[in-house]
Amino acid sequence: MRSLKAASILFMALSLLTLPGCWSSNEIEDLAIYSGVAIDEGDLSEVERGLEEKGGSYSKQNKITATVQIVPLKAGTKDEVKGKTSPYTNISGAGDSLLEIFRQFSLRLNKPIIGHHLKIIVISSQLLKERNIKQVADFMLRDNDIRPNVKIFVSQGEAMQILTTKLPDEVPSFFINDIVKNQFRSSKIMDPVQMTNLDALMYSKQSFILQTIVQAKRQLAFSGAGIIKGETGKWIGHLTEEDVECINWLTNASSSGIIKANNEEGDSIAYEVKGMKTRIRVHTEQDGRLIFQVRVESKGRISEDWSVEGNPSLSSYQKEAEKLFEQKLSMMMDHLLASMQDRYKVDVAKFCEIVRIQKPQLWKKVKSNWDETFSESTVNLDIHVNVTDYGSTTK
């Protein structure tokens, strides 16, 4: 009998413990998954303005506007949704802190939003001109839902617009996330900066670049990159697509892409890069200035040749073409170096890594004002292009 009693007490105690259980339980369909975030300068959207007129506001200064892209919010079966409504919903709000804005969405949505499936963050360059990227991204770095592999982009113009691009049956954030995978076809797409990288970059106060997304007529494209100055964390300028390409080649991040040159007649000739290898050595001069010896070697094929006369299968013609490409490439490189050293005075092509690894003692000294040191240093280019084949036609 006593065991029965003990058993019943036990049962009651256990059920008391377990009944209030399921603390963290939340059915997946009752959650709103957001896949993209856009952050702009603080500006009230039309909806919010309407709400505020009716008194729907709280104390804030509208420092930023955040837009989240929620997929799929609509209830109902697949067939009903398809075609009639877009597969995503955007909602934006202005405020002073991202977390506060996100929590404010709880007043406007019937489901809590969760960030586990966040793929991309787009920040407008306008906002970054004024605010440190650390301030803007701090919430994302700390939040436990958001994964560290979220990709970060900057936008020319409003970031919000990037997420509202009209694409048939496509969610813009997934769309952008997928464009990155085209990297093997174009070296103008840089390795995306992920949250983990951002964390480390901000900690070490390095300058870096973020891929820029532009948008026109509700179509979007990747184009060049925005420079973030390490010390201030602010956007200071824009690099062109070719510059990004060169950075990719300089940092060995990419060994694909094409180089297009014009011959004397003005005909296009395109060189498809099959391999690109960059070696950089660093020396110091007496006056303490640094000299970088950059040796770029490339192999590839002539994939398109508009010139009527030329014969790409001739080695003499190939030599000429190689010269053309080398010139073109060094022109592109020079443009990049000019931008980095003279115009913006930053190092975003990871020259610092070279110094850190090859001259660790020196690195300690120059670390604190690396960008200046770099802009004063000399970069010698040594470019070799080697045409190895000319496609499936000899002419």
Add this chain to the structure above:
Amino acid sequence: MAVSKSFLGPNDKITTSQAAIFLNNAMLGAGILTLPRSVSESVKTPDSWISVLVGGLIAILVVVLMLKLSLRFPGKTVFQYTSAVIGRYPGMIWCLILVFYYIVIAGFEIRAMAEVTMYYLLEGTPIWAITIPFIWLGAYLVIGGIDAIARVSQIVFPISLCILILSYLLSLRLFELDNLRPILGDGLGPVIHGLKSTVLVYSGCEVVMTLTAQLENPKQALKAVLTGVGIPIGLYLFTVIMVIGGVSVDSAVTSTWPTIDLVRSFEVTGFLFERFEFLLMVIWLMQMFCNYSCFFYNSSLGLSQLFKLPYKAVIFALVPVIFLVTMIPQNMNELFGLGDAIGYLSILLFLLFPVFLSLLALMRFGGGGGARHEKS
């Protein structure tokens, strides 16, 4: 050929492989999740892996010393032979400190486990709901004695090893050798500075002193112990190399749980589990369970042997004690502070103590034959 052992006899002895895994599990705990950060914080260069390696070598030395000491007293645990070496009351006090240490370290492991779980898996669940079932489960296992713990460890360890290695291999896509260069760019200074925090992760190796008494085959003790220490050293080394190489020193320093963040930094698309941190955390929960059980076992064994108390009663009595220890740190900083404190205690007690005890034993009982003198 012939049957050597009773078929149904009580089984409180463990084989060589079990001893190795037991020791291994005592050392592999929450450390693997935080080590890259703690070591990078003090080293500040990519050379942290050298610190880990050197720290490991020190740990091997200490463990071998403890083993030699314990082998002088066959069949006796540290709780039984200490009094013989340094006298009854000093020995008692010493053993109580040891038990206290085991209890605190068990509480620390559980708390770390609970923090990771609450942060990544169960946001909003009260902490007692996470820790209490865990402690109960440990008590259930510990009642089964060292044999049961060793068995569970042997089941869990291969699984966790596979998943860990798999996660690291998958993270190779992030791995950049440049993140690990230059080697010794700042000389040996930072490496030595980092030793302090690496020795901390090897705390737990003290279980050798109780383990030796339960070996089925004490002749192979050295082999067991070296394997048992070698595996965690290898894993810690591998972890630090992969994390630093994958996310760079700067990121490792800023991340609370750098190892989890490394695995969170990539997605394996097209696989059932795109997200390996899930697997890693799940597996590591089990590993931490074994880890905590080792300490639970050692503390209850210690108490029951010291005061001649029934083993099961001690286990039940320790359940609320461990729970209270678990709840003492009030925030993450205090938790990590507790971890550091455990490490320092470990250095103080277990680097110096075995040396001291060995010397004393050598003086009192002469070389080699200590135990025989003891018996006669």
Add this chain to the structure above:
Amino acid sequence: MLSSIQSHIPSWTVFFQAFIALVIPILIYRVYVRLDNLGEDKLSSSGSANIESSRDPLVADYDDNMQLIKSRIGANSDVVIREVTVGGVVKAALIYVKGMQEDHLLNMRIIQSLKEMDAQIPEQIMERFPGSSAHAVSSATEFSQGILIGFMALIIDGRKEGLLITPPQCPSREVSEPVSESLLRGSRIGFTEDLSINTALLRKQGLSEDLQIRSCLVGQTIQRELAIAYMDHIVNPDLLREVNDRVAQIKLDYIAESGYIEQFIEDNYLSPFQQVQNTERPDRVIAALLEGRVAILLDGTPFALIVPVTFSMLLQSPEDYFERWLPGTLLRMLRFGAAFISLMAPSLYISFISFHPGLIPTELALTIIETRQGVPFPALIEVLILEISIEILREAGIRLPKPIGPAMGIVGGLVIGEAAVQAGIVSPFLVIVVAATAISSFSIPVYSAGITLRILRFAAMLFAAILGMYGTILFFLLIVCHLSKLKSFGVPYISPFTPYRWSDWKDFFVRVPIFLMKKRPKLMKTMQSKRK
């Protein structure tokens, strides 16, 4: 200093929680100890003490004997007593049970020869009877029991003993294919209900002087024959002694099936895992004997028991060895995977759906969200609805006559599943999960192991519903802890998994080529370690 210590003293709620943390395990432990003690009693309490068969010898006088026999069993309508006179002088009677002696020709010959026999040579009477099992008994009890078992018995006036002449020929089932363990490749012979046929089947597996079969009677009110089979020179004597002891301790008035024995001799009756394996296949029994195990066969059931059993045996099938080693290995690993799925799949579903939406790949998460729109229940209830209906369906399928069974499966599985999805009670994704679970559990070769997993699956679901993935892990650890403490006849249940014995691993997850499996399992501590 003091204030910092003060600030670290936990609040009273924490102390209360600590108290709870102390009390509940103690309660559980006490309940467990009580239940366990109940189990201790099972070997001794039930039934009265062994009835000492009262020495009631048969006497020389025919009429007295007849009186005795008739008073004991004569009232039964199926006992036939046929009085004859040997050689026309000596009184004698043939006694048998109707239905047990169907061979009429033999009966006629016996009667014939009795009549024609010379009344003066009763001493050699035994030799005259056809059949090998004729023997004499002197105790009336034994004699009447012999008749009831089915012997044709003879009493002759002037002899102090009764003769049991022809053995029972009671109707028995033909040897047929084992229903519960059918194989594609391998012998199609299964045990029958007759013990002598079963032991014969064992002997027929191959010639060996080492194969020992010892039998005894079990049961107090109704006795049955039980045989213990083992390989001499291989089996560990301690194990054999333990098995004999445990069998000898069984006190029960009637043992209907070997399941009764299983429940009496198992180590831990509170464990959900079976610690004794049952099988219908003689080849399986012989293979186990060669590994140093002991088999227990009971008259009246085709299920033999094998002890000790280890976890890995529950996932092995004889086919693994009959097929080549690669397919054998593949199938075995598949089974391990299936066991895992059938145990864990629903609880993983619950923890993902209700707790960790972030751990599902994004695209899958979106699909699940779409399909779960409008499902009114939380994941646990949803899974329970479907799981319980599948279990009912399965149970019903076994009871139904063969021709209807499959039809019901189709109706139940397809129609209900489809309709439930259409009605929006469950999500299609769950139907996949539950179906995969059910199919996986069918692939487990030992039926009773499958049931264990089915029970545990529900426990896993509850754990998952409370603590999500963490709960599932706790559950898994609980199972592992339990298994590592469980023993079957002194053999740790999860060996050969741990401690690592590589030679035993050759026949665990993988099945290495047979020529490499030269050793008997070390875990059995056999007398011969090599397979000769």
